[in-house]
Amino acid sequence: MTAFEAISLDKHYGEFHALKDINLSVEPGEFIVLVGPSGCGKSTLMRTIAGLEKVTSGDLKIDGRSVTGLLPKERDVAMVFQSYALYPHMTVAENIGFGMKIAKRPKAEIQEKVLAAAKVLKIEDYLNRKPKALSGGQRQRVAIGRAIVRDPKIFLFDEPLSNLDAALRVEMRVELARLHKQLDATMIYVTHDQVEAMTLADRIVVMNGGVIEQIGAPLDLFNRPRNKFVAGFLGQPPAIFVRLDGHEVKGSRLQVQFSGTSVDLPAPENQTGTPVEIGLRPDFFELDPENPDLSPQVEVVEQLGDTTLLYTRLPDGQQATVQLPGQVTAKSGDRIPLRIKCKSPLIFDEAGRNLFA
Amino acid sequence: MTLLRRLPAYIAIWAWVAFTVAAILWVVMSAFKSKREVLRSGLKPPAELRWENFETAWTIGRLGEFFSNSVVIVCLSVLLILVVSTPAAYVLSRAKFRGRESLTNLFVIGMGIPIPMLFIPIFGILAWLRLSDSLTGLTIVFVAISIPFTVYLLTGFFASLPSELEAASLLDGCSDFQTFRYVMLPMAMPGVATAAILNFIWLWNEYQLSLVILNSPENRTLPLGLYSLQNAMQYTSDWPGLFAGVTIVIIPTILVYAVLSEKMISGMTMGAVK
Amino acid sequence: MIGKRLIGLFVTPALAIYLCFFLIPTGFTFYFSLFDWSGFGTEAQFIGFDNYRRLWNDPTFWLSFRNTLALLFVGGFFVFVLAFLYTILINSGIWGKKLFRLVFFLPNVVSVVALSAMWAYIYNPRYGLLNTSLKAVGLDEMGRTLWTSPDNIFWAMLAALVWVFTGFFLILLLAGVDKIPPDMYEAADLEGANLWHKFWYITVPMIWDVMTISFVIWIINAVKMFEFPFAFGFLQVPQQLYTLGIYLYIMGFGQRDPIYQLGYATAIGVVMLVLAFSLIVLVRRLMRRDQLEF
Numbered sequence: 001m002t003a004f005e006a007i008s009l010d011k012h013y014g015e016f017h018a019l020k021d022i023n024l025s026v027e028p029g030e031f032i033v034l035v036g037p038s039g040c041g042k043s044t045l046m047r048t049i050a051g052l053e054k055v056t057s058g059d060l061k062i063d064g065r066s067v068t069g070l071l072p073k074e075r076d077v078a079m080v081f082q083s084y085a086l087y088p089h090m091t092v093a094e095n096i097g098f099g100m101k102i103a104k105r106p107k108a109e110i111q112e113k114v115l116a117a118a119k120v121l122k123i124e125d126y127l128n129r130k131p132k133a134l135s136g137g138q139r140q141r142v143a144i145g146r147a148i149v150r151d152p153k154i155f156l157f158d159e160p161l162s163n164l165d166a167a168l169r170v171e172m173r174v175e176l177a178r179l180h181k182q183l184d185a186t187m188i189y190v191t192h193d194q195v196e197a198m199t200l201a202d203r204i205v206v207m208n209g210g211v212i213e214q215i216g217a218p219l220d221l222f223n224r225p226r227n228k229f230v231a232g233f234l235g236q237p238p239a240i241f242v243r244l245d246g247h248e249v250k251g252s253r254l255q256v257q258f259s260g261t262s263v264d265l266p267a268p269e270n271q272t273g274t275p276v277e278i279g280l281r282p283d284f285f286e287l288d289p290e291n292p293d294l295s296p297q298v299e300v301v302e303q304l305g306d307t308t309l310l311y312t313r314l315p316d317g318q319q320a321t322v323q324l325p326g327q328v329t330a331k332s333g334d335r336i337p338l339r340i341k342c343k344s345p346l347i348f349d350e351a352g353r354n355l356f357a
Numbered sequence: 358m359t360l361l362r363r364l365p366a367y368i369a370i371w372a373w374v375a376f377t378v379a380a381i382l383w384v385v386m387s388a389f390k391s392k393r394e395v396l397r398s399g400l401k402p403p404a405e406l407r408w409e410n411f412e413t414a415w416t417i418g419r420l421g422e423f424f425s426n427s428v429v430i431v432c433l434s435v436l437l438i439l440v441v442s443t444p445a446a447y448v449l450s451r452a453k454f455r456g457r458e459s460l461t462n463l464f465v466i467g468m469g470i471p472i473p474m475l476f477i478p479i480f481g482i483l484a485w486l487r488l489s490d491s492l493t494g495l496t497i498v499f500v501a502i503s504i505p506f507t508v509y510l511l512t513g514f515f516a517s518l519p520s521e522l523e524a525a526s527l528l529d530g531c532s533d534f535q536t537f538r539y540v541m542l543p544m545a546m547p548g549v550a551t552a553a554i555l556n557f558i559w560l561w562n563e564y565q566l567s568l569v570i571l572n573s574p575e576n577r578t579l580p581l582g583l584y585s586l587q588n589a590m591q592y593t594s595d596w597p598g599l600f601a602g603v604t605i606v607i608i609p610t611i612l613v614y615a616v617l618s619e620k621m622i623s624g625m626t627m628g629a630v631k
Numbered sequence: 632m633i634g635k636r637l638i639g640l641f642v643t644p645a646l647a648i649y650l651c652f653f654l655i656p657t658g659f660t661f662y663f664s665l666f667d668w669s670g671f672g673t674e675a676q677f678i679g680f681d682n683y684r685r686l687w688n689d690p691t692f693w694l695s696f697r698n699t700l701a702l703l704f705v706g707g708f709f710v711f712v713l714a715f716l717y718t719i720l721i722n723s724g725i726w727g728k729k730l731f732r733l734v735f736f737l738p739n740v741v742s743v744v745a746l747s748a749m750w751a752y753i754y755n756p757r758y759g760l761l762n763t764s765l766k767a768v769g770l771d772e773m774g775r776t777l778w779t780s781p782d783n784i785f786w787a788m789l790a791a792l793v794w795v796f797t798g799f800f801l802i803l804l805l806a807g808v809d810k811i812p813p814d815m816y817e818a819a820d821l822e823g824a825n826l827w828h829k830f831w832y833i834t835v836p837m838i839w840d841v842m843t844i845s846f847v848i849w850i851i852n853a854v855k856m857f858e859f860p861f862a863f864g865f866l867q868v869p870q871q872l873y874t875l876g877i878y879l880y881i882m883g884f885g886q887r888d889p890i891y892q893l894g895y896a897t898a899i900g901v902v903m904l905v906l907a908f909s910l911i912v913l914v915r916r917l918m919r920r921d922q923l924e925f
Contacts, residue, residue, distance in 0.1 A: 087544075497648065622732065
């Protein structure tokens with residue numbers, strides 16, 4: 001049985017079509033990350049799951065039971081908000097136990113559960129403080145604690161780490177992964193940060209303009225993006241796209257020409273469209289003074305210590321980002337000899353579909 | 358150098374401040390002087406503290422009775438204003454329903470109505486309800502005229518609260534009333550307190566509608582009592598007695614203001630400065 | 632997520648009280664103004680616009696109208712010039728800003744009856760603070776002025792009023808100025824702007840909305856002005872102090888002797904409302920401009 005299912009979900013805000021025919025099913029214990037640029041509908045989708053937004057049409061099922069018409073409290077889901085949404089006038093313990101208090105559970109039970117959740121999150125020392133007196137990371141834990149005590153069928157996370165500073169974000173990310181293992185719970189997580197998506201997810205759902213572009217395991221999405229949008233969205237710095245000047249199929253090989261060079265690839269298994277564009281990730285380039293495919297001109301050099309980023313311009317004027325391992329000595333105006341090695345080929349047809357998906 | 362350049366600013370400001378403080382201080386000091394002293398001693402402090410002036414104002418001027426009238430009517434009014442305005446403001450700022458904006462505007466328009474327009478109709482309505490010349494009638498009118506500003510102030514306050522908290526409380530299983538009662542209302546308390554203070558001060562000083570509605574001497578509120586004291590003064594020339602009365606009237610509001618001025622000023626300006 | 636029942640339950644009490652005891656009665660004013668009505672309990676007689684025709688030929692009404700306009704424009708001029716001036720001065724980086732703000736606003740929390748008693752004594756010709764101070768600094772001639780004589784009383788009252796309201800609008804303008812990001816002034820400093828430049832090119836545009844609201848509040852307050860001049864006039868308010876609000880009250884209830892020209896009085900109320908709303912519309916139109924984002 002699926003833990004969660006969305007069937008042909010549509011959501012309109014007046015004229016605006018926020019969600020278009022969303023279909024998604026989530027296995028029990030799965031960690032699903034909804035990712036996409038702002039305004040893509042990921043938060044709306046999450047809010048419809050929680051019951052905070054009504055759907056225009058379609059069905060939502062939790063544990064096989066339709067919850068489309070139910071109130072948030074009847075759905076048995078818990079949510080961790082971007083701003084944590086802690087009640088400022090309640091102590092940490094009251095915040096965590098508020099749902100149970102509303103449900104009129106006995107005091108002893110509330111206390112016991114709050115303490116247990118606090119122990120899991122290592123916040124038992126702060127139970128009598130107000131949220132104001134906590135650091136960002138601690139508030140985050142309280143917000144998670146509030147979700148844990150509910151023992152919900154689904155945990156919903158709405159960009160929970162975006163208000164934390166960079167170091168804490170990494171720490172909490174690992175913590176969340178650990179928590180997921182420990183609770184073995186179904187979690188749906190919204191973020192615009194692709195690193196969070198790649199590291200946390202069992203499966204990633206990439207959304208854009210109210211539709212799901214692709215669903216899949218992180219590396220599958222990275223290596224075999226279905227279209228240009230997914231290819232460009234995952235990967236940092238992002239891939240660039242270069243118009244092809246021509247292509248040639250030779251038996252089981254596909255040769256594409258662009259920017260005065262050509263690259264030889266294995267032919268895609270089920271070629272349907274005509275190749276018109278190639279996607280180049282920054283690490284597709286290698287330094288090769290002897291036998292370069294192309295020699296773009298460097299405009300800006302960024303030394304990151306372990307890698308070097310070169311912002312270059314191709315002969316046809318197109319910009320290309322090149323990531324080279326180690327510390328490469330180059331300066332603005334240099335021409336650097338590069339060879340292209342497509343680790344996972346990205347070739348797109350006129351409609352932007354990846355032939356290698 | 359900078360001090361010298363700022364000297365004119367300091368002088369101009371201090372002149373104003375000194376005048377204001379001196380004028381009020383001088384009224385309070387005069388309340389302790391004798392009749393002769395008031396006329397002769399100018400800004401000098403009283404030679405001895407004559408508390409009997411206060412006694413005169415309190416008993417012969419009947420400010421004692423009026424004081425309790427004012428306390429009862431103002432406290433009751435403020436309480437009622439908050440009880441009806443807070444829920445209304447919550448709904449107007451947080452609920453989604455057709456006509457919400459027009460309804461809000463309907464409330465807000467009351468702030469622009471010149472109060473004297475109300476003199477004659479309200480007198481008629483209270484007479485019809487057999488509530489003329491009664492503290493009950495005045496209380497209802499106080500509540501009615503205070504609703505527009507209070508609703509306006511609190512609507513702004515509720516609107517500034519994060520909506521994620523509402524969502525969180527829904528997921529925690531709250532009904533709409535529980536969300537209001539346990540989450541939004543406690544968070545809006547600073548705003549409610551501000552509204553309470555502002556209304557307290559305005560109604561404590563309110564005078565025009567009291568003048569129209571109240572007639573019998575025993576029903577007077579403090580400002581009315583002070584007004585009649587002031588008129589009587591024309592015959593008795595009892596300046597110290599009048600100033601004792603003035604002191605009695607202004608002390609409560611000045612005390613409240615001294616303690617809570619920051620809150621008051623922020624409430625006053627919140628509507629104007631978004 | 633707020634249900635229909637709760638919406639009704641929460642809005643109704645406030646709406647009912649507000650409508651029954653404020654908005655609808657105000658609306659009745661229009662209706663009453665078409666009647667000759669000489670007292671509660673007596674029969675009112677429909678006379679159409681006769682009350683307004685009478686107002687047109689009533690010199691006391693025109694006196695009240697003129698006083699209200701003088702209050703609005705002359706008083707307003709001084710209130711805003713002073714409020715602006717002190718806003719700049721208090722905001723020029725001096726010490727004690729909060730204290731000054733506190734004192735400037737102080738008169739606004741004091742009962743107007745108390746204030747008028749205070750000012751009556753300040754203006755007292757023989758023992759008052761004003762004349763004794765004038766004499767003390769050698770201005771003997773000026774120190775004998777009868778500040779509350781019929782010629783002077785309106786302006787004496789207006790000066791006291793300006794003292795009260797300057798503090799009120801100072802608070803609003805200061806709050807607006809406080810919202811301006813300080814780096815705007817720093818940027819202007821770097822470009823060599825002087826105090827006047829900064830006021831005219833940064834402060835004024837940035838607090839434009841606050842100014843508009845302040846003007847609107849002043850219009851409302853000035854048109855409905857009743858309490859202060861009424862208390863200032865003591866037992867028998869002299870005609871020099873009549874505002875529209877006072878004349879309405881006098882025509883409705885009389886001062887020592889009842890007058891009870893209720894229909895006539897309500898017509899004055901209608902004039903007040905029309906005056907206030909047309910001025911507000913005018914100010915809003917004159918001051919309209921695009922919303923600034925920052």
